[in-house]
Amino acid sequence: MAQAIPFRQASPLKASCHQCSLSNLCLPLAIEENDLDRLEDIVQQGRIFNRGEHIFDQSTPYRSCFAVKSGSIKTSIITENGEEQVTGFFMPGELVGLDSIGSEHYACTAKALERTSVCEFPMEKLEELTGKLPELQHHMYHLMSQEIQNSHQLAMLLSKNTAEERIAALLLSLSSRFQRRRMSPTNFSLPMARNDIANFLGLAVETVSRVFTRFQNQGIIKARGREVELLDIEALQMVSREFSRQCNS
Amino acid sequence: MAQAIPFRQASPLKASCHQCSLSNLCLPLAIEENDLDRLEDIVQQGRIFNRGEHIFDQSTPYRSCFAVKSGSIKTSIITENGEEQVTGFFMPGELVGLDSIGSEHYACTAKALERTSVCEFPMEKLEELTGKLPELQHHMYHLMSQEIQNSHQLAMLLSKNTAEERIAALLLSLSSRFQRRRMSPTNFSLPMARNDIANFLGLAVETVSRVFTRFQNQGIIKARGREVELLDIEALQMVSREFSRQCNS
DNA sequence: CGTCCGATTTGATCCATGTCAACTATGTAC
């Protein structure tokens, strides 16, 4: 139940970053075509996790960061008094585990929200490689700093915005992230439960639910369970007045 | 009023990281004695800013990150609709500007809270250097990831904790940061205004004020203006039940 | 197809904190 079964070890072990459809979102985007092999040498591709399985656990020795290939992941931290705080949702092309790079242990737990495949980058080797490829190093810095900015953005959302604004911002963030992957920005299904949304946004589940129905009554969205359709993106941007850069992850 | 006057260009221009009392908190801690010169080659030491002066401005092209030598700095971001969100406070030995590394522009504005001296690390050169010194690179990763963790910690504080808990956590964070510098962990003066505290913690100024007096009435702290004395640290840790790792910046 | 359990929704009530307003203290300029 908790074991990831590597499952037909992805056809050729090295399905290769060259052909990966996400290469323009993921690490390869920072790498020259001819250096790409060096990244492929260290990456372990196509590990698969079922819904609910942990990709890594908080306080466990840090080994790798992971790129989402398909599916989605949620990260969360558990406090001393046992409360959970969801710190981010990660979609294909995004990197998980940046918040612990350079640390001894994972700072959070990463859990598959659905059947999810990831590429694993052993950090030791990745650090070695970034030492040799300035472009890659720069990109890592960039990714990490964006993670900081996202988190600040989230903090801001939490401290200054109403429930409606927070939820609008989240929907818009998801929308633009789907769009980046050339999927519909208006029609998608939420990878996470209401509970996770509530936790992430610092709200009670009941409030999330109420806001969803309110938005629906106003004709801004249509939602049935996790299926969501954004009917009026501009209205959403209005609500989330801060035009939601990304409240995300 | 807005110009930083370099002010007697710190005695010898290179006061040197070797003798800096903060070298065990700052970047040098990751560097071998004999490589330290290479860091000194790129750092510009001892720039001084008066209270209220900007070290750098949001949306300005990114050039450098800065280490606080003395004094203190607050960083904040301004949203499209003109609201300010304080994202962190930085004390001696801490690095400012990590949230923009690898980006084209500064993601926030950094402002001196009092007369403050900083060391400037031009990022271009620093990236070059981290490419050559694996230890330093690792340390940069570590610092950045900690920044992410701190920010997550802050988000958590904002989304799950009461006003009292937030303020207790902040006081404890400051306390431990003073202690690291071998200053009194119980007797210090707050570098920032109530307003900044309120903004940072997502509260109204009035609430901050009220909590301070409440703590005072309970004999947990003594506060007169910015002078603070923590009378009962354990009580504070009790209040901030999550034993406040660091809620800080 | 019915059962069960978790997820989601809806309703009623309460409270922590925001907001507005007034007052006080502190500091700075003349």
Place this chain on the structure above:
DNA sequence: GTACATAGTTGACATGGATCAAATCGGACG
């Protein structure tokens, strides 16, 4: 020293969202 501005405190009141409770939905499984 006086005056004005800025920062901090205190009080009264309003409210968004939490909490508690209960109903409904939906999917997994036999």
